[in-house]
Amino acid sequence: MNAPAPILADSPALISTRFTVPGMRCAGCIGKIERELPKVEGIIAARANFSAKRVAIQHDPALDETALTSALLAIGFEAQPVADNPLGVETHERKRLIRALGVAGFGMMNVMLLSVSIWSGADGPTRDLFHWLSALIAMPVIAYSGRPFFASAWMALSHRRTNMDVPISIGVILATALSLYETITGGGHAYFESAVMLLFFLLAGRVLDAVMRDRTRAGIGALLGRMGKSASVIGPDGTTRRVAAAELEPGMLVLVAAGEALAADGAVEDGASAIDNAMLTGESAPEPVAPGAIVHAGAINLSAPLRVRLTAVADDTAIAEIARLMDEAGQSRSHYVRIADRASRLYAPVVHSLAALAFVGWMIAGAGWHQSLTIAIAVLIITCPCAMGLAVPAAQVVASGALLRRGLLVKDGSALERLAECDIALLDKTGTLTLGTPRADIAALGAEARSVALGLAQASRHPLSQGLAAALLHEGVVPAVIDDLREVSGAGLSGRWNGVEVALERPDDAAQSLATRLRIGETAQTIAFADPLRTDAAATLAALRAEGITASILSGDRAAPVEAAARELGLAATAEVSPQAKLAALEALKAQGRRPLMVGDGLNDGPALAAAHASIAPGTASDASQQAADAVFIGEKLMPVALAVRVAKATMRIVRQNFGFSIIYNVLAVPLALLGLVTPLIAAIAMSVSSLVVVANSLRLARATQGTRQ
């Protein structure tokens, strides 16, 4: 490696903190982080993990997370501290599988080396010696590498169920036992290489599966963690201290600064401001609050500090209630049976009865129990779902990798399977069909007005002001100097420009809440805001229709904007739906036998996302929604949603082809095995060829995402 990061020996005085840095995109970023951070006093070393978008910083305990975050921000990277290795369990699982795969690979190559000599004609004492050597290598390898399968099969059997691992385990154990018997008695056929090779190919499938899950988890972990998790509690003596959200108690008085997220539910005691409740309701317009108003955890205070008396904390907040709904709704999904297990439910009994029939048949035909058992085992091995074990994960890993490059993170293989089955789509409006941020229409403003508007707007954190400022800055407007600038919550901004009274204020027409009025002296102009539809929303819906999925809008927003969007896109729409009602709508669809796809971003969509047959959330969605969704898409385009459905369907086509191939292969091979014509050589060749064909067929999916490139 060209640029090794300085890793110092752990010294007891240093501590290590880890951050997710989603903005790390190139080699330059790695170099910048690892070179620039140690220049900050107190930071000893920084090490970037590019795949997981994480940075581990070794630093002086005197520096806290806030200082480190701002150090990262100073060199241009937004960062979030991460809890101590929450994903450790999964990484451990993947490493265990990779180790088992390595051991199986070693065993397979060496046993095969010996087996090839036997097939080439070694016999007599040489063959016996080679059998013994194979046994010495294969036994420990099988004991070690087979553990994931044996453990899973035992688990299934002890719950009186069967899964893919049961026939695998029986086949491997029987084949090993018979081969050992053959070796001890000096017989001609040992199946050690088949047993080890079977484990190798199946482990390859499992590793692919685990790698896919880990990769997506890392991507989603990098997006998470933007919620306020502590509050400033005002003590009886007027001093404030930070208290973690979990330790807040009802009755506490907290100070919520402008721009801060509430950590618990409460009632406003003092102050007037506007809050952004988009997290709960999905509504993008800010809501004015005054003393007495009820505010909920997750809402963001926009303009002025508020004193809030807490009424409900931790598990009693409205957010926690929604989280509970999500949890319960998600339960139904765990009953989903993956295609590989569905196949094995049909497959396992057939294989076992065929093997049993072969044994009984040959016994009746007068062959000895030894020959009958050999044939039965040959049947088990040749039908062992080697290609089947690879059929599903190979296709899914290729598909999810291709989708990842197009900006869509799919959480696991089961999500792809469920996406492919969806037949109706429900979309939230704000933040899903639209971008979720108000954009100002500034075409009617003159140069002077623009300059004044920017001077006013850039002083406020109100989303409308920020949207206006962003639009003006985009046009290259230079802000005017405004004196005596004041912000009155719920009313607007006012100030003085060259001695003239200027203001950005609420228009008189209250229904038009997504607008502001610019007043310069006596002249007033209304600036309208729109939350524009994503540019490719119509194209995406057409693409979904082409896949046979009808879409409709299910939104918590007010009826007027929802209807406007619905008219523009030609969709049916339901507005002002509560989170519970969204959940009920999905349950009703499921009860009719439909398989709904839910696309939404707000926390109010959370339960619906969890209950839907499959769900997708944008990368700007609340943390909880991203957790509940099966897939997350990044960027301003909606097309990844349609692409996900198309690729999921293509994946299932490939998976079915893979299964079809496995079945054809079995139809050809099983009669040979039943007739006792399958030697270990034939078993080994057949197994490798079928696995390679399945992998090659799956690789075709890499091209499937390229059709809709725009």
Added chain:
Amino acid sequence: MTGLAFLIPIAIGMGLLGLAAFLWSLRDGQYEDMDGAASRILIDEEDEL
């Protein structure tokens, strides 16, 4: 046939060596950041020596 007495231990020994190297690289964290490793080669050394 006496050649086998040498060749087989050598073959298995080399296999074991490869396995040990693989397990070591796994433990050493060389598979932790595959994309990063690919990018790091592009970083210029800036040591003024």
